[in-house]
Amino acid sequence: MGALAALVVLWAATFGGVPDAEGATLVIHVQTSEGHALPGAVVMAQPLDGTVRKVTPLRAVMDQVNRAFAPDLLVIPTGSTVEFPNSDSVSHQIYSFSPTKRFQLPLYHGKPYPPVHFDQAGVVTLGCNIHDDMVAYLIVTDAPFFGRTDGAGVWSSDVTRGRYRVTLWHPRLRDNEADLERELTVGESDRVELTVRLTKALQPAPLTDRPHSWDY
Amino acid sequence: MSRTRAIAWLTLAAAAVPCWANTDWELDLDARLVSSNAEPSFMEGGLGTTRFSSNDDGLQLGRARLALTQSLGDLLSAHVDASIYDDKDRTPVGVTEAWLLFRPYPFAGYRFRLKAGAFYPPISLENRAPGWDSPYTLSYSAINSWLATEVRPLGIEGTLDWLGTRTGHRFDLGVTAGAFGWNQGTGVVITNNGFSLTDRQTPLFGRVGQPGADPLGGAEPFLQFDHHAGIYGGIELRYLDRVVLRALRYDNRAEPAGDEVTPPNYSQWTRFNTAGVRIEGDHGWTAIVQWLDGETTTVADGVPGGVSSWPFRSEFALLSKRLGRHTISARYDRFTVDSVGAWGYGAQDGHAWTAAWLYDITSHWRMAVEWLQVVSSSSSREDFGGPPLLTETQLQLSIRYSLGSGIY
Numbered sequence: 001m002g003a004l005a006a007l008v009v010l011w012a013a014t015f016g017g018v019p020d021a022e023g024a025t026l027v028i029h030v031q032t033s034e035g036h037a038l039p040g041a042v043v044m045a046q047p048l049d050g051t052v053r054k055v056t057p058l059r060a061v062m063d064q065v066n067r068a069f070a071p072d073l074l075v076i077p078t079g080s081t082v083e084f085p086n087s088d089s090v091s092h093q094i095y096s097f098s099p100t101k102r103f104q105l106p107l108y109h110g111k112p113y114p115p116v117h118f119d120q121a122g123v124v125t126l127g128c129n130i131h132d133d134m135v136a137y138l139i140v141t142d143a144p145f146f147g148r149t150d151g152a153g154v155w156s157s158d159v160t161r162g163r164y165r166v167t168l169w170h171p172r173l174r175d176n177e178a179d180l181e182r183e184l185t186v187g188e189s190d191r192v193e194l195t196v197r198l199t200k201a202l203q204p205a206p207l208t209d210r211p212h213s214w215d216y
Numbered sequence: 217m218s219r220t221r222a223i224a225w226l227t228l229a230a231a232a233v234p235c236w237a238n239t240d241w242e243l244d245l246d247a248r249l250v251s252s253n254a255e256p257s258f259m260e261g262g263l264g265t266t267r268f269s270s271n272d273d274g275l276q277l278g279r280a281r282l283a284l285t286q287s288l289g290d291l292l293s294a295h296v297d298a299s300i301y302d303d304k305d306r307t308p309v310g311v312t313e314a315w316l317l318f319r320p321y322p323f324a325g326y327r328f329r330l331k332a333g334a335f336y337p338p339i340s341l342e343n344r345a346p347g348w349d350s351p352y353t354l355s356y357s358a359i360n361s362w363l364a365t366e367v368r369p370l371g372i373e374g375t376l377d378w379l380g381t382r383t384g385h386r387f388d389l390g391v392t393a394g395a396f397g398w399n400q401g402t403g404v405v406i407t408n409n410g411f412s413l414t415d416r417q418t419p420l421f422g423r424v425g426q427p428g429a430d431p432l433g434g435a436e437p438f439l440q441f442d443h444h445a446g447i448y449g450g451i452e453l454r455y456l457d458r459v460v461l462r463a464l465r466y467d468n469r470a471e472p473a474g475d476e477v478t479p480p481n482y483s484q485w486t487r488f489n490t491a492g493v494r495i496e497g498d499h500g501w502t503a504i505v506q507w508l509d510g511e512t513t514t515v516a517d518g519v520p521g522g523v524s525s526w527p528f529r530s531e532f533a534l535l536s537k538r539l540g541r542h543t544i545s546a547r548y549d550r551f552t553v554d555s556v557g558a559w560g561y562g563a564q565d566g567h568a569w570t571a572a573w574l575y576d577i578t579s580h581w582r583m584a585v586e587w588l589q590v591v592s593s594s595s596s597r598e599d600f601g602g603p604p605l606l607t608e609t610q611l612q613l614s615i616r617y618s619l620g621s622g623i624y
Binding site: 091095 | 496
């Protein structure tokens with residue numbers, strides 16, 4: 001039994017990450033203007049050759065815990081819904097005035113509210129009308145391949161072969177997003193890598209070590 | 217009602233609050249161990265510049281506080297902040313702030329808010345913790361101590377904010393305007409005692425000084441004598457969540473009158489300009505610089521043409537470092553009051569150093585140690601037979617217990 005398990009692990013390690021004959025692995029490295037890895041950047045790869053791959057909408061959750069959004073950034077496909085349950089015992093009033101989705105949501109402890117439907121691609125900035133220091137982002141995307149860079153500033157996905165537009169987003173980005181768009185072709189190779197380096201320094205990170213009860 | 221019974225009532229009220237719907241609440245109990253060589257403070261009828269005097273050595277009540285915030289539908293909320301200070305005020309429990317807030321949801325990057333009630337104008341960059349407390353030191357700066365003692369508009373305030381940081385910019389901008397009454401006794405403490413460094417907030421319609429005890433004699437700052445409404449207007453500029461710059465002009469527009477006209481108090485025309493900046497950086501650093509420059513004018517009874525003015529000015533600089541649960545802060549205050557006109561009374565000049573260490577043991581318990589030294593000259597003190605120049609030192613150890621719907 002032990003030998004069989006070892007064989008399965010060996011098979012998975014050897015072949016598990018290799019895409020089938022129709023696809024390849026797209027690897028995007030995101031670097032700051034100083035050349036350091038940028039973790040947490042949103043990467044979206046949109047096919048340009050007319051192939052449409054429908055992504056199943058998600059049912060995501062963005063909670064409110066200790067006067068903060070948890071998580072404070074979600075990437076969701078167009079058509080997804082997000083639930084805002086409020087695990088705090090204090091009230092929150094969530095809002096967005098972003099053109100992508102305008103909504104207002106009074107959240108009282110123990111009073112669930114129906115999930116919000118996001119049917120248009122774009123960036124949704126969320127705030128709380130009671131607690132000014134609360135901020136979160138929803139990135140709604142039509143791209144079939146998306147995700148966030150890991151601690152090494154790398155995002156990868158198995159994609160079908162073809163031509164792609166790769167776009168980036170990060171809450172601290174000062175570059176014009178259009179300047180960071182790249183087009184590439186995933187052709188014969190099984191692995192296509194691209195490095196995108198920002199041209200401007202990131203704006204300072206939000207301060208995290210101050211109590212939420214203080215005036216912002 | 218005794219202080220102990222008052223604290224018991226606050227605690228009982230807090231225990232009942234969780235039963236109410238959509239009510240956020242906070243309860244704080246702050247006990248102090250005090251060692252001081254200061255003269256009696258204005259609350260004891262003296263001219264000391266610190267909250268606790270040499271008569272107060274030992275265990276003291278710092279503050280017992282209950283605050284309630286009740287949502288009234290989605291767009292309205294009500295807030296009441298009640299406190300007990302063991303300082304012989306008229307009633308043991310006093311309300312320091314109480315307001316109704318109309319806060320429609322932001323629209324297209326703009327946000328409007330309307331507040332009605334009794335509240336502090338948006339001046340302090342130091343008093344940002346719940347209950348208008350300072351999270352850096354126990355004693356407030358001279359500027360904010362004076363606001364806590366004498367400035368509490370009762371009226372309405374409108375604020376319009378452009379939320380640039382929520383629309384891809386790095387700045388937010390806000391403008392505020394207020395119209396108010398019941399601040400026409402404001403200035404009486406500056407006139408008689410000058411600046412002090414305290415953390416006692418005069419409750420609404422509360423008293424300063426003790427009846428029959430010079431120089432204040434139990435005066436009341438929160439009074440209205442004529443039909444003039446006071447006004448203030450200010451701006452606030454923010455850079456991300458790191459820099460806040462505030463400037464404000466306040467004018468209570470009172471008609472100056474002596475205590476023959478407004479017995480037993482004085483109507484004081486008090487106006488000031490103030491500006492300050494708070495910078496917060498990485499690794500827990502905070503720097504605050506604030507400036508306030510104003511003048512109060514009243515009439516000296518029995519003196520022909522006896523209009524007197526007291527121009528006053530104060531600045532402070534605070535540097536604080538937050539290290540996990542520890543906050544270490546140092547502050548330098550400078551203050552001066554001139555006496556111009558018939559009265560010839562109440563000039564003061566001084567500076568103060570404050571050093572404090574605050575330790576959040578848990579989310580409920582906080583310990584703090586503060587050393588405060590004030591060096592001041594005072595013509596009032598000299599008039600009452602005291603030394604013209606005095607160094608007062610106050611050492612406090614504080615233990616505070618906090619409970620509330622937002623404290624886990």
